[in-house]
Amino acid sequence: MDRPLRVAALASGRGSNLAALFAAHLPVEYVLVGSDKAKAGALQVARDAGIPTVAMSPKDFPDRVAFDRALFGTVAAAKPDLLVLAGYMRIIDASVVADWEGRAINIHPSLLPKYQGLHTHRRCLEACDSEHGASVHFVTAELDGGPVVAQARIAVGPSDTEATLAERLLVEEHKLLPAVVRAIADGRLTWRGEPLFQGAPLSAPVDLNQL
Numbered sequence: 001m002d003r004p005l006r007v008a009a010l011a012s013g014r015g016s017n018l019a020a021l022f023a024a025h026l027p028v029e030y031v032l033v034g035s036d037k038a039k040a041g042a043l044q045v046a047r048d049a050g051i052p053t054v055a056m057s058p059k060d061f062p063d064r065v066a067f068d069r070a071l072f073g074t075v076a077a078a079k080p081d082l083l084v085l086a087g088y089m090r091i092i093d094a095s096v097v098a099d100w101e102g103r104a105i106n107i108h109p110s111l112l113p114k115y116q117g118l119h120t121h122r123r124c125l126e127a128c129d130s131e132h133g134a135s136v137h138f139v140t141a142e143l144d145g146g147p148v149v150a151q152a153r154i155a156v157g158p159s160d161t162e163a164t165l166a167e168r169l170l171v172e173e174h175k176l177l178p179a180v181v182r183a184i185a186d187g188r189l190t191w192r193g194e195p196l197f198q199g200a201p202l203s204a205p206v207d208l209n210q211l
């Protein structure tokens with residue numbers, strides 16, 4: 001690719017993963033950060049970085065798909081090569097996510113396929129798992145069911161709580177997501193066997209230290 005990868009992001013929360021992306025100074029151009037929450041900290045993170053933002057409220061739309069079409073249509077208008085869901089907390093309608101197959105990734109706080117959905121830290125503790133982790137995966141219609149690109153792992157301690165687990169895992173997320181975006185920008189990922197951004201095949205989940 002003879003130009004920087006154009007990256008857009010969606011986030012619903014404080015945006016620490018977004019901040020970690022920006023802090024990694026990757027060879028990419030951030031074209032837009034969007035949110036379903038006008039007061040999301042992630043929007044301020046983007047504004048502070050001089051990146052255009054957009055916020056839309058689901059309350060302003062008749063149904064979920066209308067909201068998704070409006071928000072993702074605005075993202076599409078920014079002409080990103082890659083869309084990163086960095087703590088985006090809405091399930092995206094299948095008809096909308098279909099337009100982004102192979103071009104959207106999500107960071108999820110579990111070792112997928114374990115614990116798709118919400119409350120992953122709690123479910124990990126309830127299952128008395130010895131390890132936990134985060135996954136970056138391609139976004140598909142199946143919630144958190146898309147091909148996993150890379151994972152980071154942490155041990156679960158006897159005194160861990162949801163809060164301590166989330167806090168410790170965030171540290172690894174902040175390394176994992178930039179490593180994956182860098183791998184995509186470098187052209188080292190594929191989607192269903194096809195080069196994604198002209199990359200060499202990366203056919204299985206890899207740990208952070210292999211990226």
Ligand SMILES: Nc1nc2c(c(=O)[nH]1)N[C@@H](CN(C=O)c1ccc(C(=O)N[C@@H](CCC(=O)O)C(=O)O)cc1)CN2
Pocket residue numbers: 085088089090091092093094097106107108109116117118138139140141142143144145146
């Ligand atoms: N079609 C897809 N949409 C989304 C995916 C995906 O893989 N396919 N990933 C998620 C991210 N995510 C976990 O990583 C996730 C986000 C939101 C929810 C969820 O249950 N949301 C509820 C609202 C929850 C809330 O407001 O607190 C909902 O949308 O009804 C589960 C998992 C992003 N979307």
Ligand SMILES: NCC(=O)N[C@@H]1O[C@H](COP(=O)([O-])[O-])[C@@H](O)[C@H]1O
Pocket residue numbers: 011012013014015016017018042086087088089107108109117118134170173
């Ligand atoms: N299902 C999606 C999900 O739970 N994502 C999680 O939300 C947090 C966002 O934090 P941040 O806003 O500080 O980046 C992160 O832990 C991310 O893995």
